[in-house]
Amino acid sequence: MANTAHVHAADAVGETRRDFLQYTTIAMAGVGGVMMVWPLINSLNPAADTLALSTTDVNISGIGEGQRITVVWRGKPVFIAHRTAAEIDAANKVNVSELRDPQPDSARVKKGKEAFLIVEGSCTHFGCIPQGMKTTEPRGEFGGWFCPCHGSVYDTSGRIRKGPAPENLHIPPYAFTSDTTVRIG
Amino acid sequence: MSTEKSVWRKAYEWHEARLPIVTWLDHSLGTKYPVPRNLNYWWNFGSLAMFMLAVMIFSGIVLAMHYTPHATMAFDSVERIMRDVNNGWMIRYMHMNGASFFFIVVYIHILRGMYYGSYKAPREVLWWIGLLIYLAMMATAFLGYVLPWGQMSFWGATVITNFFSAIPGVGDSIVTLLWGGFGVDNPTLNRFFSLHYLLPFVIIGLVFLHIWALHVPGANNPLGIDAAPSDKIPFFPYYVMKDVFGLAVFVVFYFVVVFWFPNSMGEAVNYVTANPLQTPEHIVPEWYYLPFYAILRSIPNKLLGIILMFGSILILFALPWLDTSRVRSGNFRPVFRVFFAIWIVDVLILGYVGMKPAEGIIPTIGMIGTFWYFLHFAVILPVLGWLETPKPLPASISQAVLKPAE
Numbered sequence: 001m002a003n004t005a006h007v008h009a010a011d012a013v014g015e016t017r018r019d020f021l022q023y024t025t026i027a028m029a030g031v032g033g034v035m036m037v038w039p040l041i042n043s044l045n046p047a048a049d050t051l052a053l054s055t056t057d058v059n060i061s062g063i064g065e066g067q068r069i070t071v072v073w074r075g076k077p078v079f080i081a082h083r084t085a086a087e088i089d090a091a092n093k094v095n096v097s098e099l100r101d102p103q104p105d106s107a108r109v110k111k112g113k114e115a116f117l118i119v120e121g122s123c124t125h126f127g128c129i130p131q132g133m134k135t136t137e138p139r140g141e142f143g144g145w146f147c148p149c150h151g152s153v154y155d156t157s158g159r160i161r162k163g164p165a166p167e168n169l170h171i172p173p174y175a176f177t178s179d180t181t182v183r184i185g
Numbered sequence: 186m187s188t189e190k191s192v193w194r195k196a197y198e199w200h201e202a203r204l205p206i207v208t209w210l211d212h213s214l215g216t217k218y219p220v221p222r223n224l225n226y227w228w229n230f231g232s233l234a235m236f237m238l239a240v241m242i243f244s245g246i247v248l249a250m251h252y253t254p255h256a257t258m259a260f261d262s263v264e265r266i267m268r269d270v271n272n273g274w275m276i277r278y279m280h281m282n283g284a285s286f287f288f289i290v291v292y293i294h295i296l297r298g299m300y301y302g303s304y305k306a307p308r309e310v311l312w313w314i315g316l317l318i319y320l321a322m323m324a325t326a327f328l329g330y331v332l333p334w335g336q337m338s339f340w341g342a343t344v345i346t347n348f349f350s351a352i353p354g355v356g357d358s359i360v361t362l363l364w365g366g367f368g369v370d371n372p373t374l375n376r377f378f379s380l381h382y383l384l385p386f387v388i389i390g391l392v393f394l395h396i397w398a399l400h401v402p403g404a405n406n407p408l409g410i411d412a413a414p415s416d417k418i419p420f421f422p423y424y425v426m427k428d429v430f431g432l433a434v435f436v437v438f439y440f441v442v443v444f445w446f447p448n449s450m451g452e453a454v455n456y457v458t459a460n461p462l463q464t465p466e467h468i469v470p471e472w473y474y475l476p477f478y479a480i481l482r483s484i485p486n487k488l489l490g491i492i493l494m495f496g497s498i499l500i501l502f503a504l505p506w507l508d509t510s511r512v513r514s515g516n517f518r519p520v521f522r523v524f525f526a527i528w529i530v531d532v533l534i535l536g537y538v539g540m541k542p543a544e545g546i547i548p549t550i551g552m553i554g555t556f557w558y559f560l561h562f563a564v565i566l567p568v569l570g571w572l573e574t575p576k577p578l579p580a581s582i583s584q585a586v587l588k589p590a591e
């Protein structure tokens with residue numbers, strides 16, 4: 001009988017030790033699994049050649065006051081608007097704290113070049129291209145852009161004013177390399 | 186005749202002793218699978234769905250032999266299938282309209298289950314697996330629709346991948362991961378093709394589990410009562426014959442559309458090559474997504490719209506508990522029948538709303554329709570189970586036939 005007792009005691013100890021070993025094995029296998037899966041998932045992120053930063057140079061001397069042009073950057077449209085004094089005024093008159101994505105107009109343009117608004121032409125809702133680049137297209141009730149997909153309305157500063165989009169039109173990185181050229185990217 | 190077994194019989198028994206596949210099939214879909222004797226034609230749609238899955242896989246594999254998954258070549262390769270590849274037009278039209286017919290069949294199959302209470306105990310897991318198949322089908326069809334790389338392919342993909350940007354914090358990184366670039370582009374097309382090829386085989390696996398879960402309790406029936414063994418007949422030959430007859434009728438409808446109205450359910454603008462610099466005037470998804478698209482658009486808040494759109498399908502997973510009535514079949518639930526009909530009309534209205542531009546009265550109708558959709562599941566069904574007095578149930582299937590309810 002002493003023998004059995006001995007076996008039982010050993011069993012009890014063995015059980016907990018074995019549990020511990022099993023848990024560590026499962027945990028290690030889990031960590032290993034994640035380490036193996038991550039490279040597979042990460043391979044779906046933009047590849048090096050896709051990431052290689054592209055830049056687009058634009059001559060803006062030909063854009064008359066009140067005109068808007070679309071240029072292509074990274075395969076997607078960027079809007080350049082040469083705004084009229086009235087349009088800039090309208091953008092500045094807004095009470096910023098009432099906006100969905102509060103930003104003063106001055107934070108969305110370069111100092112000294114306030115007439116030029118440069119934004120990505122991609123609705124912050126689900127990515128459609130907003131209308132309003134031509135005077136014949138609807139610009140929405142704030143005179144900026146109107147997205148036909150689900151009715152988002154942007155003002156003359158490209159800020160979201162109505163409709164489902166959560167954010168203002170994004171501003172791409174850009175700099176004026178001379179008085180008449182701007183480099184996007 | 187000798188008492189000796191024929192050599193074929195011996196060979197068969199030798200093989201069955203090693204891999205009893207015929208026995209297994211006989212128990213799955215043959216003479217050893219007992220089925221209630223009173224199934225009506227609404228029970229044909231499960232086998233029709235299996236047929237459509239097979240059609241999609243066979244036509245798809247052949248299409249893939251002619252198709253080029255590259256942003257500059259995909260559109261032209263599909264046009265080549267249409268014009269130059271022998272019978273290519275037919276194979277593509279079978280695949281394109283096959284998706285629509287697959288959804289028609291599955292929608293009827295789901296509505297059948299909802300009316301006859303097939304989701305109730307003990308068939309909850311069967312119901313869940315069905316919903317997973319439906320979700321996988323929606324994903325597969327979305328991925329496939331991107332492949333011809335037309336305008337609606339491109340902009341549909343843009344809008345739908347952008348759904349994920351609504352997730353707070355990590356949303357934008359997830360969208361970039363899905364795209365593999367700064368927008369929907371060649372890497373996106375490539376991976377969508379890979380996944381479009383994969384998912385139908387995942388669906389096969391789910392169908393296998395679906396059938397397995399069906400065989401544990403056995404099929405429900407129009408009376409919704411448990412069928413006694415004496416009220417069951419073998420699947421083969423009875424229901425095999427009935428399913429084959431249903432298939433013959435169905436195939437007529439399918440091929441009338443494939444041959445004479447192949448573009449009736451599509452969007453003309455998808456015959457224009459994808460242009461990342463121009464959004465089509467009016468973006469609409471394929472008809473089978475319209476009610477959900479309407480729910481998404483009716484909510485003037487991005488994140489909430491997404492949550493309600495996915496929620497409208499996810500809520501179906503809870504249906505076995507939201508419906509508190511213990512009576513399965515709608516035949517015995519007079520009030521439920523009325524609300525079920527109203528709900529179907531509501532979904533059809535939402536479908537119409539999803540098709541129209543969001544102007545004028547349309548968004549308001551969409552909001553009311555969305556409200557009713559959720560009201561039906563979250564309030565009406567639970568309360569109805571308590572308030573409604575169902576009609577008396579027959580004691581057995583044969584009693585219902587022999588002594589019709591007065």
Ligand code: HEM
Pocket residue numbers: 238241242243244245246247248249252263277280281284287322325326327329330331332333381382384385388
């Ligand atoms: C659940 C089953 C499937 C569904 C619901 C489905 C759905 C679709 C849809 C809606 C399209 C777009 C048709 C169009 O507008 O042109 C499509 C295209 C395509 N599918 Fe599938 N598919 C399925 C299975 C498969 C399989 C197994 C393959 C095999 C590789 C495949 C290969 C293709 C190819 C190559 C295209 C592009 C050619 C075209 O657009 O006609 N599909 N699929």
Ligand code: FES
Pocket residue numbers: 123124125126127128147148149150151152163164165
């Ligand atoms: S994508 Fe612009 S409003 Fe939805």
